[in-house]
Structures are given as structure tokens and as C-alpha cells.
Amino acid sequence: MTGFEAAVARHQRRVFSFAHYFLGNPSEAEDVVQEVLLRLWQNWHKLDAERLEPWLTRVTRNACYDLLRKRRSTSRYMVPDPEGHATNQATSDRPDPGAKAEASDFRKHLLAALRKLDEPMRSVLILREIQGLKYQEIADILEMPLNTVRVYLHRGRQRLRKQLGRVYDHVPTG
Amino acid sequence: MSRPDDKTQCQDLQLRIEAFVDKELERTEATALQEHLEICPACARQVRLATEIRQELRGLPELDTPQHVLDSVLGTMRRNESRRRSWLDLFRAPGPAWIAVGATAAAALFAVMVLMPSQEPAPPEHSAEVEIATEEARLAIAYLDKLTHRAARDLREDVVQKRVVAPAARGLSRSLNAPETAAPKSGPVSDYRDLNDRTRSS
Numbered sequence: 001m002t003g004f005e006a007a008v009a010r011h012q013r014r015v016f017s018f019a020h021y022f023l024g025n026p027s028e029a030e031d032v033v034q035e036v037l038l039r040l041w042q043n044w045h046k047l048d049a050e051r052l053e054p055w056l057t058r059v060t061r062n063a064c065y066d067l068l069r070k071r072r073s074t075s076r077y078m079v080p081d082p083e084g085h086a087t088n089q090a091t092s093d094r095p096d097p098g099a100k101a102e103a104s105d106f107r108k109h110l111l112a113a114l115r116k117l118d119e120p121m122r123s124v125l126i127l128r129e130i131q132g133l134k135y136q137e138i139a140d141i142l143e144m145p146l147n148t149v150r151v152y153l154h155r156g157r158q159r160l161r162k163q164l165g166r167v168y169d170h171v172p173t174g
Numbered sequence: 175m176s177r178p179d180d181k182t183q184c185q186d187l188q189l190r191i192e193a194f195v196d197k198e199l200e201r202t203e204a205t206a207l208q209e210h211l212e213i214c215p216a217c218a219r220q221v222r223l224a225t226e227i228r229q230e231l232r233g234l235p236e237l238d239t240p241q242h243v244l245d246s247v248l249g250t251m252r253r254n255e256s257r258r259r260s261w262l263d264l265f266r267a268p269g270p271a272w273i274a275v276g277a278t279a280a281a282a283l284f285a286v287m288v289l290m291p292s293q294e295p296a297p298p299e300h301s302a303e304v305e306i307a308t309e310e311a312r313l314a315i316a317y318l319d320k321l322t323h324r325a326a327r328d329l330r331e332d333v334v335q336k337r338v339v340a341p342a343a344r345g346l347s348r349s350l351n352a353p354e355t356a357a358p359k360s361g362p363v364s365d366y367r368d369l370n371d372r373t374r375s376s
Contacts, residue, residue: 008248015239030243107234110230157224157227157228164223
């Protein structure tokens with residue numbers, strides 16, 4: 001096994017998981033993985049092994065964000081839900097290999113709420129809460145101050161709480 | 175002691191619930207909020223919800239990339255690497271391989287030069303006609319030259335015949351047949367007669 005293949009084996013879960021939770025569409029997440037691995041291949045000899053993971057996470061996040069913007073500009077894929085939010089029709093139509101992860105009703109609503117968050121709150125939440133990165137690592141990847149990461153994290157969780165509060169009648173009092 | 179309808183504390187808690195769940199608040203602040211939660215069911219529900227969200231997010235599994243995606247990507251890259259290496263091996267090869275490469279390149283260059291149409295403008299399609307016409311003109315000039323020579327020769331012969339020989343012959347025959355009484359006339363005939371006379375006298 002080459003060094004490149006070993007790196008792919010080591011980091012593929014992080015890349016695919018981020019893309020999957022960010023986009024909520026397995027097919028698009030696969031596209032992102034392909035794109036990220038291609039870029040890893042192209043830059044393989046320039047990259048420092050110790051900085052590989054932050055680099056991969058940044059490239060993955062940027063690829064997801066680009067895809068999200070492209071998706072938003074393609075209005076035919078967007079259908080308004082009863083609450084007036086835009087959702088991706090392809091997401092609900094395609095079989096999802098991560099369906100087990102969304103088995104519970106609460107989890108399903110939570111992931112739907114996560115996908116409605118604006119950037120960079122969505123990235124911060126995925127990196128911190130799902131992937132368990134440290135604040136400083138997130139700050140380096142997203143190139144923002146440490147305190148800004150904290151603010152986005154708390155704000156993102158507040159929004160999730162508000163969204164889920166509507167569903168589960170946990171109406172915020174604030 | 176906080177009251178359940180104390181909106182200030184409720185609003186304050188709303189901004190701090192996540193920090194409270196993460197245990198990031200100062201001890202005194204955390205204690206005050208804990209006391210509020212004991213008497214405010216709405217805020218307590220919010221804290222429970224925030225805790226559930228945090229636990230649920232942290233419990234989400236990392237997902238493996240589908241194997242067919244990895245196989246596809248790695249297969250493509252292996253093929254590309256194999257092609258790249260074969261080229262690199264060629265460049266690193268010792269003399270004989272380079273000679274073969276050079277010969278192949280020269281042959282290819284030669285083929286291109288021979289097979290590719292010339293960059294010079296193509297000759298006009300009627301060049302054969304021009305060539306024929308040129309040849310005909312050359313022949314005509316040669317023929318005219320020959321005619322000219324013949325005409326010149328004929329002219330010379332004619333002039334000599336008519337203007338020299340014939341009069342001389344006539345004069346000679348006349349002089350032989352008639353007495354020399356007539357006055358000599360100037361002209362070729364008389365000149366010829368004079369000459370004849372001088373020759374005879376000498």
C-alpha cells in the first residue's frame with residue numbers, strides 16, 4: 001500500500017462524514033469525496049503529513065460549500081417546505097446509506113435542522129459536535145478567531161434548539 | 175430566590191444554556207442558573223433539549239465512504255501513476271533506449287515533413303498549359319528565325335541574281351553579239367563590262 005492509499009484509508013471517513021452531514025445527500029457526498037481525493041492526489045508531494053487532516057477538512061468544507069451554492073442557484077431542485085424553508089428534493093428521494101444514523105425520529109429532525117443552518121455555523125457544529133475537533137483546530141480550518149468559533153457554536157446550537165423546540169413543543173421562552 | 179415569571183433570568187438563561195450544558199460557566203453563575211431551573215419548568219425543558227441535542231450530535235457515527243467510490247478513485251489514480259511512470263522510465267533510460275526514441279522522433283518528423291502539404295503556395299492548375307504555350311512560342315521563334323535566315327539568304331541570292339548576275343550575263347551576251355558603239359551606261363552592267371574589258375586588255 002502506498003503512502004497515498006494509506007492516507008486515503010485513514011481520512012476517508014472524516015471526509016465522507018463531513019460531506020454527508022453537511023449536504024444530507026449521499027450521492028453529492030460521494031462526489032465531494034472524489035473531488036477531495038483528486039485534489040489530495042494532485043497536491044500529495046507538496047503536503048506536510050502533519051497538516052494533512054486540517055488541509056483535508058478545509059478542502060472538504062470548501063467543496064461542500066461550493067456544491068451548496070451551486071445547488072441553491074439551481075432552483076429546480078429546490079422546493080419550499082411548509083415552513084417556507086428550502087430543502088433539497090433529491091435528499092428525500094434517494095436511498096441513504098447513512099439511514100441507520102437517522103433511525104430515530106429525533107435524530108431525523110435534528111439532521112434536518114442542521115442542514116438548515118447557515119454557514120459557518122453548520123461547519124462549526126459538525127466539526128465540534130460530530131467530529132469532536134478542538135476549538136483551536138476549528139479556528140485554524142475555518143480561518144477565524146477562537147472566540148468566533150465559540151460564538152458560532154453556541155448560536156448554532158441555539159438555532160437547533162429553536163427548530164426542534166417547535167417540533168417537540170419545547171418553545172423557547174426567550 | 176428566583177421566581178418562575180422572572181423573565182430577566184429566563185432571557186439570561188436562554189443565552190447561556192449551551193455554555194451551562196457544556197459546563198463552561200463560572201461556578202457562581204452556574205449555581206444561580208441551577209437554582210432558576212428548579213423553579214422554572216420552561217427553562218428546565220430548554221436545558222433538557224440542549225442536552226439532548228448535544229448528546230445526539232456527539233452520538234452521530236462517522237460514516238465510511240462507499241467502497242465503490244474508493245475503488246473508482248484509487249483505480250483511476252493507479253492507472254494515471256502507471257502511465258506517468260512509464261514515461262518517466264523512458265526518460266531515465268540509458269543510451270540505446272534514447273537512440274530508439276531519437277530514431278522514432280526523426281522518423282515521425284520526416285513523415286510529417288513528407289506527408290504534410292507544403293506551406294508554399296500551390297502552383298496554378300494551368301501550369302501545364304503555360305508550359306506547352308511556352309514551348310510553342312519557343313518553336314515559333316525558332317521557326318521565325320529559320321524563316322528569317324532563309325528569307326535573307328533568298329533575298330541575297332535574288333538580289334545578286336537579279337541585280338548582278340542576270341544583268342552581267344545580258345551585258346556579256348550583248349557585248350559579244352553587238353558592236354561597241356553604244357555609249358557605256360553607268361550601273362552594274364557597265365561596271366561589269368568595264369571590268370571585263372580591263373581584264374581582257376590586261
